[in-house]
Amino acid sequence: xPPHEWDGATYDRISAPLERNGLAVLDRLLLNxxxxxxxxxxxxxxxxxxxxxxxxxxxxxxxxxxxxxxAAARQRLGASVELIVCDLTELDLGGRxxxxxxxxxxxxxxxxxxxxxxxxxxxxxxxxRLVAQCGGQGNTPELLDATLQVGATExxxxxxxGFSPWNYAGTEETTRRLRAAGFTxxxxxxxxxxxxxxxxxxxxxxxxxxxxxxxxxxxxxxxxYIDEVHAALGPQPEIAYIRLxxxxxxxxxx
Numbered sequence: 001x002p003p004h005e006w007d008g009a010t011y012d013r014i015s016a017p018l019e020r021n022g023l024a025v026l027d028r029l030l031l032n033x034x035x036x037x038x039x040x041x042x043x044x045x046x047x048x049x050x051x052x053x054x055x056x057x058x059x060x061x062x063x064x065x066x067x068x069x070x071a072a073a074r075q076r077l078g079a080s081v082e083l084i085v086c087d088l089t090e091l092d093l094g095g096r097x098x099x100x101x102x103x104x105x106x107x108x109x110x111x112x113x114x115x116x117x118x119x120x121x122x123x124x125x126x127x128x129r130l131v132a133q134c135g136g137q138g139n140t141p142e143l144l145d146a147t148l149q150v151g152a153t154e155x156x157x158x159x160x161x162g163f164s165p166w167n168y169a170g171t172e173e174t175t176r177r178l179r180a181a182g183f184t185x186x187x188x189x190x191x192x193x194x195x196x197x198x199x200x201x202x203x204x205x206x207x208x209x210x211x212x213x214x215x216x217x218x219x220x221x222x223x224x225y226i227d228e229v230h231a232a233l234g235p236q237p238e239i240a241y242i243r244l245x246x247x248x249x250x251x252x253x254x
Contacts (some may be wrong), residue, residue: 001111002028008103010103011142018043018046018104018105019046019047019229020048020106021104021193021194021243022046022047022048022133023047024102025047025102025104025131025132025133025245026047026050026051026054026102026104026131028131028245028247029033029100029102029129029131031055031057031058031100031127032055033054033056033057034055034057034058034101035054035055035058035059035098035099035100036058036059036060036061036096036097036098036100036124037055037060037061037099037100037101037102038060038062038063038093038098038100038101038102038120038123039051039060039061039062039063039102039103040063040088040091040101040102040106040120040132041063041064041065041088041102041103041104041105041106041109042062042063042064042069042070042108043064043069043072043073043081043103043106043117044069044072044073044076045062045072045073045076045077045083045107046076047080047083047104048060048073048077049076049077050083052077052080053135054082054142055213060080060081060082061081061082061083061084062077062081062082062083062086063082063083063084063085063086063088063091064083064085064086065085065086065087066085067089068142069084070083070084070111070171075114080103080146085198086149087107088110088116088120089110089115089116089119090119090120091119091120091122091123091192092119092122093123094124095130096123097123097124097125098123098124098125098128099124099125099128099129099181100124100128100129100130100131101120101123101124101128101129101130101131101132102132103130103131103132103134104132104133104134105134106134107132107135107167107169107246108133108134108135108136108166108167108168108169108244108245109151109165109166109212110137110167111167113167113169113173113174113177114115114177114180114181117177117178117180117181117183118182120181121182121183121250125250126149126248126250126251126252127249127250127252128249128250129134129180129247129248129250130183130247130248130249130250131246131247132211132216132245132246133243133244133245133246134243134244135166135168135242135243135244136168136169136170136171136190136243136244136245136248137168137169137170137171137242137244138168138190138192138240138242139240139241139242139243140166140209140235140240140241140242141231141240142233142237142238142239142240143239144166145162145232146229146232146233147163147164147210147213147229148162148164149232150225150228150229150232151163151186151213151229155221156217156221156225157175158195159183159216159217159221160213160225161214161218163213165212165213165240166219168242168244170190170244171188171189171244172190173196174244174246175188177250178246180249182250182252183248183249183250184249184250185247185248185249185250186245186246186247186248187245187247187248188245188246188247189244189245190242190243190244190245191242191243191245192239192241192242192243193239193242193243194241195241198219201230201233201237202226203228203229205226205229205230208224210226210229213225214226222232229239240253246253
């Protein structure tokens, strides 16, 4: 299967609702303006830009596994932010440590949270903070049901039978994993949030929600799959959007 690639330019155009959610997460990260902060899964750089504005004497490192996202972020941010194409489960800053890690709407795309948290702890200085939000337990069950329903039918079943790219973790397992990775003062919570699309749900499905599904399908089936999932959701879908909020501190020793 090819790596999960994103259409960064289109994502940037439709991601204002995700930006609003991200700014609320960013407000939980108290800064004095001179820290070095890692944006873990920076996407097209909308929230990264706001983060950089809060660090006039600091430094921002934006990391994303998608070259398309990083290209969109470079266009938005120019040379003001250090940008790196890298899978977060392979994150290595060459021995550098950061004062904080921020992340919005990313961790639920990563299957191995034990490895993810270990990598993030590895780049955090002792006492550094992790502030993040992602899809959590109970997130978008309507969408999950629609993708599994359509994916079980032909001609999609041979590519998508039983497939789900999302890891919607709960609070207890996340707290346990963070502590095992070397974090203290761990706080996790599940909270409802507005769904991250406005009027154009089909574009949101294509560019965001179903992006991993589409990579598994041949080109001639992709638009049909989007149409059938869209139809399965109904004309006015009500999708429960549940976010896992994470606040933790890197322990004095890893």
